[in-house]
Amino acid sequence: MNNPHPTQQQAVVIGGGIVGVCCALYLQRDGHRVTLIDPAAPGDSTAKWSCGQMAVSEVIPLSKPGILMKIPGWLLDQKGPLALRPSALPGILPWFMRFLACARPAKIHEIAQDMARLTQHVYDDYAPLLDACPDKTLLGQRPILEVFDSPAGLAHERPHLELRKQLGFRSEELDGAAIGDLEPALAGKFHHGLLFPDWRAVSDTEGFIAALTESFVAQGGKRIRQRVLKIEENHDKASGVTLADGARVPADLLVVAAGTGARPFFDTLGVNIPLAGIAGYQAVLPQPGVEIRHSVIYADGGFCFAPMTRGLQIGGTIEFAGPNAQPNFRRAEIILEKARRVLPQLRTEGMEFGVGYRPFLPDTKPVIDRSPRLQNTLMAFGHGQLGLTLGATTGRLISDLAGGRRPAQDLSPFSARRFALIGGHA
Ligand SMILES: Cc1cc2nc3c(=O)[nH]c(=O)nc-3n(C[C@H](O)[C@H](O)[C@H](O)COP(=O)(O)OP(=O)(O)OC[C@H]3O[C@@H](n4cnc5c(N)ncnc54)[C@H](O)[C@@H]3O)c2cc1C
Numbered sequence: 001m002n003n004p005h006p007t008q009q010q011a012v013v014i015g016g017g018i019v020g021v022c023c024a025l026y027l028q029r030d031g032h033r034v035t036l037i038d039p040a041a042p043g044d045s046t047a048k049w050s051c052g053q054m055a056v057s058e059v060i061p062l063s064k065p066g067i068l069m070k071i072p073g074w075l076l077d078q079k080g081p082l083a084l085r086p087s088a089l090p091g092i093l094p095w096f097m098r099f100l101a102c103a104r105p106a107k108i109h110e111i112a113q114d115m116a117r118l119t120q121h122v123y124d125d126y127a128p129l130l131d132a133c134p135d136k137t138l139l140g141q142r143p144i145l146e147v148f149d150s151p152a153g154l155a156h157e158r159p160h161l162e163l164r165k166q167l168g169f170r171s172e173e174l175d176g177a178a179i180g181d182l183e184p185a186l187a188g189k190f191h192h193g194l195l196f197p198d199w200r201a202v203s204d205t206e207g208f209i210a211a212l213t214e215s216f217v218a219q220g221g222k223r224i225r226q227r228v229l230k231i232e233e234n235h236d237k238a239s240g241v242t243l244a245d246g247a248r249v250p251a252d253l254l255v256v257a258a259g260t261g262a263r264p265f266f267d268t269l270g271v272n273i274p275l276a277g278i279a280g281y282q283a284v285l286p287q288p289g290v291e292i293r294h295s296v297i298y299a300d301g302g303f304c305f306a307p308m309t310r311g312l313q314i315g316g317t318i319e320f321a322g323p324n325a326q327p328n329f330r331r332a333e334i335i336l337e338k339a340r341r342v343l344p345q346l347r348t349e350g351m352e353f354g355v356g357y358r359p360f361l362p363d364t365k366p367v368i369d370r371s372p373r374l375q376n377t378l379m380a381f382g383h384g385q386l387g388l389t390l391g392a393t394t395g396r397l398i399s400d401l402a403g404g405r406r407p408a409q410d411l412s413p414f415s416a417r418r419f420a421l422i423g424g425h426a
Contacts (some may be wrong), residue, residue: 009032009033009252009253009402010032010033010035010250010251010252010253011024011027011032011033011034011035011251011252011253011254011255011402012034012035012037012240012241012249012251012253012254012255013027013034013035013036013037013254013255013257014037014038014228014231014241014254014255014256014257014258014261014262014265015037015038015256015257015258015259015261015262015381016036016037016038016040016042016045016209016213016223017038017045017046017047017209017257017258017259017387018045018046018047018208018209018212018387018388018391019257019259019380019381019383019387019390019391019394019395020036020038020255020257020258020380021036021042021209021212021213021216021391022129022212022391022392022394022395023255023257023380023394023395023398023399024036024216024221024255024395025129025132025212025215025216025221025395026129026392026395026396026398026399027253027255027395027398027399027402028216028219028220028221029128029399030399030402030403032253032402033220034216034221034222035221035222035223035224035249035251036213036216036221036222036223036224037223037224037226037228037241037243037249038223038224038225038226039225039226039227039244040225041210041225042209042210042213042214042223043205043206043207043208043209043210043213044206045209045259046259046356046357046358046359046387047205047208047209047356047387047388047391048205048206048209048354048356049205049280049281049282049315049354049355049356050205050280050356050387050388051295051304051306051313051315051316052201052202052203052205052208052295052306052308052313052388053144053199053200053201053202053295053304053306053388053389054122054123054126054139054199054200054201054202054388054389055119055144055199055385055386055389056119056120056122056123056169056198056199056389057116057119057164057167057169057170057171057196057198057199058119058385058386058389059111059112059113059115059116059119059164059167059169060108060111060112060160060163060164061102061107061108061111061112061115061363061364061365062099062318062360062364062384062385063099063100063102063103063107063108063362063363063364064103064108064160079334079337079338080302081301081302081303081316081317081318082302082317082318082319083317083318083319083320083321083331084319084320085319085320085321085322085325085328087322087325088320088321088322088325091322091323092276092320092322094274095274095276095362096320096362098274098362098363098419099362099363101362102362102363102364107363108163109163110413111363111364111365112163112164112167113167114365114413114414115364115365115386116167116168116169117409117410117413118390118393118394118409119386119389119390119393120167120168121393121396121408121409122389122390122392122393123200125392125393125395125396126139126391126392129212129215129392129395132215132219133211133212133214133215134211135211138202138204138207138208138211139200139201139202139208140200140201140202140203141200142200142201142293142294142295143195143196143197143198143199143200143294144195144196144199144201144294144295144296144297145174145179145182145183145193145194145195145196145294145295145296145297146193146194146196146296146297146298146299147179147186147190147192147193147296147297147298147299148190148192148193148299148300149190149192149300150192150300151192153192153299153300154173154192154193154194157194157299161194169196169198170196170197170198171194171195171196171197172194172195172197173192173193173194174192174193174194174195175191175192175193176188176190176191176192178193178195179191179193182195182293182294183292183293183294183296184291185290185291185292185343186296186342189342199295201294201295201306202388203307203308203309204308204309204310205308205388207309208388224243224249226243226244226245226247227243227244228241228242228243228244228258229241229242229243229244230242230268231254231256231265231268231269231374231377232248233268233374236373236374236375237374237375237376237377238251238254238374238376238377239251241254251376252376253376253377253378253402254374254376254377254378255377255378255379255380255398255402256269256371256377256378256379256380256381257379257380257381257394257398258381259277259357259359259381259383259387260275260276260277260323260357260359260381262275262359262379262381262382263275263323268373268374269371269372269373269374269377269379269416270371270372270373270374271367271371271372271379271416271419272419272420273361273367273382273416273419274361274362274419275359275360275361275381275382276320276359276360276361276362277321277323277357277358277359277360278318278319278320278357278358278360278384279317279318279319279320279321279327279328279331279355279356279357279358280315280316280317280318280319280355280356280357280358281315281316281317281319281327281329281331281332281335281353281354281355282313282314282315282332282353282354282355282356283313283314283315283332283333283335283336283339283348283351283352283353284308284310284311284312284313284314284351284352284353284354285311285312285313285314285346285347285348285350285351286310286311286349286350286351286352287311287347287349287350288311288312288343288346288347289345289346289347290312290343290345290346291307292305292307292312293307294307295307297316298338298339298342301335301338301339301342302316302317302318303315303316303317303335303338303339304316305339312346314335314336314339315332315335315354316335317331317334317335319331327355329353329355332353332354332355336348336351358383358384358385358387359381359382359383359384359387360382360384360385361382361384361419363418364384364385365382365384365413365414366380366381366382366383366384366386366387366390366394366414367379367380367381367382367414367415367416368380368394368397368398368401368411368414369411369414369415369416369417370401371416372416372417378398378401378402379416380394380395380398397409397411
């Protein structure tokens, strides 16, 4: 890996979602010959169904105290923003126990600090990748709003806002008039809100990844539409991968960036990581009949309105469904019903539903690390609710590891070994 001539290395990246394509682009910038492998079309990955936010201050883990207190109520309420399918319970229990262990205030502070060390660099890390794309409008400039039903919702957020402030992220409180000025469609409906001036948004999540992929190919990268079945090894190194069609692609350097699809490779990688796929649903309304100008998180409803190029997208939710469960689009209908209570004039002609499986680790942090078994193999997965935000930063850090450089950020909080003592897949 400490090759002084990285230009001679043939790098293979498994997974062409946002994390994989950013790893591929950064390795390419470092002089590697890169092959990116994914069975899906560019852009047709989890982030297609994301809310599109560069959520740079969303560093407080999901296990924050406010959430934990809400969970029992949500589980009893089938229309709540969090759902647990009974069939998923046995499988998810070990994951959930670790998740609960991350709810201590000291642990929440530690995780928020670790994540902020990454999210503070998001725009700088995306800049060279986006500069190389012909379309200069891929990343929008609008800030994001969060609205609450009552002062209590906002009061719950205050300790988190304070922590975010300590970590260098801004927020502004909004009263009803300010919310109405920014979002006329919501005038008179909400009287308590927040503005996050540091966040930015992608309006075409599929097009964003497709454009980065086109840029990678235009700069000499190769993308193969196939599933990787197997990592081949020679002594303590990966020597290549075998594809579903039987072809073999040789590799001097391998990056596994396959989201939840990384799980089948864990034995070969020598890791035992509790990686869960947590479903989130979206309803896309091509002609919603109402103008929403910013992304608006409706905290008490557990969903986000996001104005996208394909229409108004309404989505979110957290569903623990188990690894092989079929999507339950009733979740998207529930979101839509709730959205209609806020905006009764919403029109649903031509509506489309979508689902994405966030690759989630119980401490909400990704794995950005070397394989403990295969010297020339790197791992970049588990970005949970922040994969779109952290794609480019992960790519830069992976290229540092690949080039034998000490990354500017300490990567020990993102080590796969943090799960080593506990063991067991989620
Ligand atoms: C409802 C929802 C809202 C979200 N909102 C946001 C948001 O606002 N901001 C944000 O930052 N994040 C958000 N996210 C999270 C974000 O979408 C994910 O963190 C991110 O997409 C993960 O990217 P990834 O590249 O690691 O994985 P993926 O996007 O899942 O990509 C993995 C790729 O690997 C490929 N693959 C799998 N197995 C193999 C194999 N064997 N061989 C080859 N290829 C393989 C897959 O086909 C896939 O294309 C949201 C997610 C959801 C579901």
